[in-house]
Amino acid sequence: MSTNEVTLNTVQAFLGAMGTRNLDAIVDLFSEQVDWFIPGDETLAPWLGKREDKEGVRNFFSLLWPATEPLSAQVDHLFVDGDKAAVIGEFSTRMLATGKVVDSLFHIHLTVEGGLITRYRLLEDSLAVYRALVG
Numbered sequence: 132m133s134t135n136e137v138t139l140n141t142v143q144a145f146l147g148a149m150g151t152r153n154l155d156a157i158v159d160l161f162s163e164q165v166d167w168f169i170p171g172d173e174t175l176a177p178w179l180g181k182r183e184d185k186e187g188v189r190n191f192f193s194l195l196w197p198a199t200e201p202l203s204a205q206v207d208h209l210f211v212d213g214d215k216a217a218v219i220g221e222f223s224t225r226m227l228a229t230g231k232v233v234d235s236l237f238h239i240h241l242t243v244e245g246g247l248i249t250r251y252r253l254l255e256d257s258l259a260v261y262r263a264l265v266g
Contacts, residue, residue: 134213134214135211135212135213137214137243137245137246138211138213138214138215138216138241138243139209139211139216140246141160141243141246141247141248142209142211142216142218142241142243143209144156144160145157145160145241145248146206146218148160150204152192152196154189154192154193157188157192158185158188158189160247160248161185161188161247161248161249161251162185162244162245162247162248162249163184163185164183164184164249165182165183165184165185165187165188165248165249165250165251166183166242166249166250166251167181167182167183167187167188167191167250167251167252168180168181168182168251168252169191169252169253169254169255170254170257171255171257171260171261172257172260172261172264175260175261175264175265176198176260176261176264177194178191178192178194178195178198179257188251197227198226198227198228199224199225199226199227200224200225200227201222201223201224202222202223202224202225202232203221203222203223204220204221204222204223205220205221205222206218206219206220207219207220207221208220214242214243214244215240215241215242215243216239216240216241216242216243217238217239217240217241218237218238218239218241219236219237219238219239220236220237221234221235221236221237222234222235222237222255223235226260226263226264228264229263229264229265231262231263231264232263233256233259233260233263234256234259235255235256235259235260236255236256237253237254237255238252238253238254239251239252239253239254240252240254
């Protein structure tokens with residue numbers, strides 16, 4: 132199997148597990164050591180920031196999911212170039228603490244090595260997230 136195929140299969144498995152909120156399947160797709168970063172205000176949204184390992188990935192979702200209600204998500208583009216992938220789309224989610232909805236574009240940049248995600252970057256509208264959390 133080519134590097135492109137391995138990366139594509141891994142990213143598609145990740146997106147599928149995200150869609151069903153299958154935490155174990157998500158975590159299993161990450162390497163033991165991960166270079167993970169989602170910028171934003173960590174004092175308001177403690178799920179944001181850096182993670183360094185599989186348990187950090189699990190912790191991210193354990194903080195995010197109880198605080199949010201997904202309303203919609205769509206992937207517009209998925210690009211693969213060797214061990215790198217970019218996922219581009221849009222999502223809407225409700226912040227349960229305030230009831231406000233965040234509508235955002237997103238870009239996920241991933242690196243996949245040996246069928247496992249080793250690097251993860253998510254860019255979203257962090258100002259919209261902030262505004263939805265301040266009430």
